[in-house]
Amino acid sequence: MDYKKRERDRPCKTPIVTHDLTRYYGDLCAVNRLNLEVENEIFGILGPNGSGKTTTVMMLTTLLAPTSGTAEICGYDIHRQPELVRKMISYVPQDMAVDVRLTGRENVMMYAELYGITDPAQGTRSALKTLDLADRADDFVKTYSGGMRRRLELAQALVHNPQVLFLDEPTVGLDVAARKKIWHHIRYLRETGMSIFVTTHYMDEADRYCDRVAIIDKGIVKAIDTPDRLKSLISHDIVTATISGIYSGFAIPGVTYAESRGDELVFFAQNGEKALPQILDALAVQGLSILAMSIRRPSLDDVFLHLTASSDEDAGPFNLSTFRNILGRRG
Ligand SMILES: Nc1ncnc2c1ncn2[C@@H]1O[C@H](COP(=O)(O)OP(=O)(O)O)[C@@H](O)[C@H]1O
Ligand SMILES: [Mg+2]
Numbered sequence: 567m568d569y570k571k572r573e574r575d576r577p578c579k580t581p582i583v584t585h586d587l588t589r590y591y592g593d594l595c596a597v598n599r600l601n602l603e604v605e606n607e608i609f610g611i612l613g614p615n616g617s618g619k620t621t622t623v624m625m626l627t628t629l630l631a632p633t634s635g636t637a638e639i640c641g642y643d644i645h646r647q648p649e650l651v652r653k654m655i656s657y658v659p660q661d662m663a664v665d666v667r668l669t670g671r672e673n674v675m676m677y678a679e680l681y682g683i684t685d686p687a688q689g690t691r692s693a694l695k696t697l698d699l700a701d702r703a704d705d706f707v708k709t710y711s712g713g714m715r716r717r718l719e720l721a722q723a724l725v726h727n728p729q730v731l732f733l734d735e736p737t738v739g740l741d742v743a744a745r746k747k748i749w750h751h752i753r754y755l756r757e758t759g760m761s762i763f764v765t766t767h768y769m770d771e772a773d774r775y776c777d778r779v780a781i782i783d784k785g786i787v788k789a790i791d792t793p794d795r796l797k798s799l800i801s802h803d804i805v806t807a808t809i810s811g812i813y814s815g816f817a818i819p820g821v822t823y824a825e826s827r828g829d830e831l832v833f834f835a836q837n838g839e840k841a842l843p844q845i846l847d848a849l850a851v852q853g854l855s856i857l858a859m860s861i862r863r864p865s866l867d868d869v870f871l872h873l874t875a876s877s878d879e880d881a882g883p884f885n886l887s888t889f890r891n892i893l894g895r896r897g
């Protein structure tokens with residue numbers, strides 16, 4: 567089976583739509599009125615541990631009932647048509663375990679047979695080939711690296727050629743090269759028309775590989791957009807300084823907003839190069855010694871930290887004017 571050529575059973579422009587999807591665990595609201603529309607794209611849910619990513623994925627994959635609200639996957643309702651939903655999707659959980667006592671091929675074959683696909687042996691061969699595992703298919707999984715095991719899990723998820731693929735933290739615990747490879751495969755699958763719903767807490771990966779990102783914190787979506795548009799919300803340069811000593815916030819000409827992140831000070835300035843000498847002076851006046859300094863464009867980390875830092879002030883969904891107000895208020 568060629569993933570690129572095979573027609574999908576039910577091509578769908580918006581394969582995931584959620585309506586106020588909500589989940590409580592006792593009093594704890596893990597996911598709070600989530601409204602998303604995911605298209606044919608790599609859609610990333612980006613948030614720290616405990617922000618509700620896994621809970622969201624489990625509801626969308628019919629493994630966990632929402633407390634209220636609902637969602638449609640390829641037009642099928644997760645409450646009323648869970649079996650049809652399951653036909654359209656695959657899910658690779660964060661802690662999925664492949665059987666290390668079997669070979670790669672045996673692991674995938676087991677899934678091919680479970681799914682009841684027409685030609686399990688051929689399906690298995692092509693899934694293994696797609697994930698670059700053909701050479702090692704008949705080796706025991708216990709001889710595989712972490713990256714290869716993750717790819718094997720992806721191969722298992724692919725055998726029935728799903729329309730929507732859910733991946734929960736697919737690169738966690740892998741080295742840089744293995745992560746890159748996983749993302750390369752995810753991008754390839756997107757090109758074949760598969761929609762990918764992926765959670766991660768790695769900002770740099772979301773930035774580089776996702777078409778759109780929802781930033782989630784404590785179960786609430788703070789912003790949804792392309793990584794570039796999210797970054798452009800911070801129309802500032804960022805000057806960081808690592809210092810020794812204690813910085814007591816004070817106004818610096820040209821600096822709109824400053825914050826302390828660990829042993830680093832972060833200054834937001836309309837023009838970083840102009841503000842730099844002013845910042846140096848201001849730190850010198852306070853008797854602080856500067857160990858390192860840099861100017862850069864905003865990253866998704868900066869956007870994330872701002873959105874979450876402002877969560878006490880702005881509990882609703884993110885909007886640009888509120889964000890600018892926050893910047894202004896603190897300047
Ligand atoms: N089965 C459960 N029972 C009670 N609380 C849970 C359960 N699963 C998750 N939680 C809580 O719900 C919140 C969201 O968890 P989770 O969806 O796993 O977040 P993430 O995947 O972003 O780390 C966390 O505060 C977590 O402790
Ligand atoms: Mg999780």
